Amino acid sequence: MQQGACTHARHCTVKYCVIPFKHLIFFVNPNYDKPANQNVRLFCDKSRTSALMLCTNIDLENLEYRQLTTNKSGGKMVQVTTVPGSSDWNDKIRFQMSENENTHLQVAVWPLSTPMQGQDASRRTLELTVESPDLERFLSELDKKNIEIASTKSEEWFKKSLSIAQVEGMYIYMCKPPSKDGDKRTVKVKVNCGEQRPTNIYVVESTDANGTISYTKGSHTDLNKGVKAMVIVETTGLWFMNRTFGMSLNATEILVWPQRRTATGIHAFTVSGNAKLSLNNDSPDEEMDY
Numbered sequence: 001m002q003q004g005a006c007t008h009a010r011h012c013t014v015k016y017c018v019i020p021f022k023h024l025i026f027f028v029n030p031n032y033d034k035p036a037n038q039n040v041r042l043f044c045d046k047s048r049t050s051a052l053m054l055c056t057n058i059d060l061e062n063l064e065y066r067q068l069t070t071n072k073s074g075g076k077m078v079q080v081t082t083v084p085g086s087s088d089w090n091d092k093i094r095f096q097m098s099e100n101e102n103t104h105l106q107v108a109v110w111p112l113s114t115p116m117q118g119q120d121a122s123r124r125t126l127e128l129t130v131e132s133p134d135l136e137r138f139l140s141e142l143d144k145k146n147i148e149i150a151s152t153k154s155e156e157w158f159k160k161s162l163s164i165a166q167v168e169g170m171y172i173y174m175c176k177p178p179s180k181d182g183d184k185r186t187v188k189v190k191v192n193c194g195e196q197r198p199t200n201i202y203v204v205e206s207t208d209a210n211g212t213i214s215y216t217k218g219s220h221t222d223l224n225k226g227v228k229a230m231v232i233v234e235t236t237g238l239w240f241m242n243r244t245f246g247m248s249l250n251a252t253e254i255l256v257w258p259q260r261r262t263a264t265g266i267h268a269f270t271v272s273g274n275a276k277l278s279l280n281n282d283s284p285d286e287e288m289d290y
Contacts, residue, residue, distance in 0.1 A: 113126070
């Protein structure tokens with residue numbers, strides 16, 4: 001398999017985790033040249049889905065908040081784009097939350113949420129720790145920006161003039177404070193488990209001495225409590241519901257490092273390098289004392 005290519009195979013061993021054309025890739029190696037194959041988009045392409053698409057590359061001062069509109073389901077929303085005047089899908093807010101596979105991987109605080117009766121089972125929530133100082137700063141500044149813009153546009157969005165303090169009481173923050181001393185801040189992302197545009201989930205099997213990551217295609221069942229993850233998220237903008245509003249982060253790609261189970265049974269023993277454990281199938285059953 002050529003480095004930087006995608007084969008759609010069940011099992012892949014690549015140094016650069018490249019995702020099919022319509023998605024982004026995980027940025028795992030800064031010294032990678034864009035391949036001649038233009039059917040993949042790489043972070044090192046600075047034109048659209050830009051190089052190192054990390055939150056530090058997004059200029060919050062340059063965000064454009066569009067007019068309040070009604071979506072197909074009847075909800076109110078405001079589209080937000082990183083390029084004023086652009087309607088290009090690639091100019092939405094989109095970024096990888098960890099710097100790379102070695103730096104500030106996030107941890108799942110809880111397993112992927114289980115939908116309540118009557119809820120949409122295809123759209124679930126995963127709560128992750130905020131490990132990166134850059135991510136924490138970006139989310140906090142974006143929360144603040146959303147509140148300030150909402151206050152200045154309150155007559156259009158809420159049909160009355162509201163102060164920043166009033167708007168702040170209605171806003172659902174992305175960056176949640178720690179629940180207790182010693183805990184980390186958290187962020188919730190939406191995981192699409194349905195058939196249309198599902199979140200791409202990949203499970204790491206191993207990483208060799210050269211940094212080659214072996215992975216398999218996973219599913220939402222791999223998003224368990226305590227797993228480490230590298231996540232790419234995007235958002236179309238602000239949503240409004242009753243007297244609350246906020247900005248949802250939708251996970252498009254998740255690379256999972258599962259928790260390794262402790263060996264049990266005969267394999268739990270540590271023996272010398274020359275020793276071998278071999279099961280004797282011909283031995284009679286031993287009587288057990290109770």
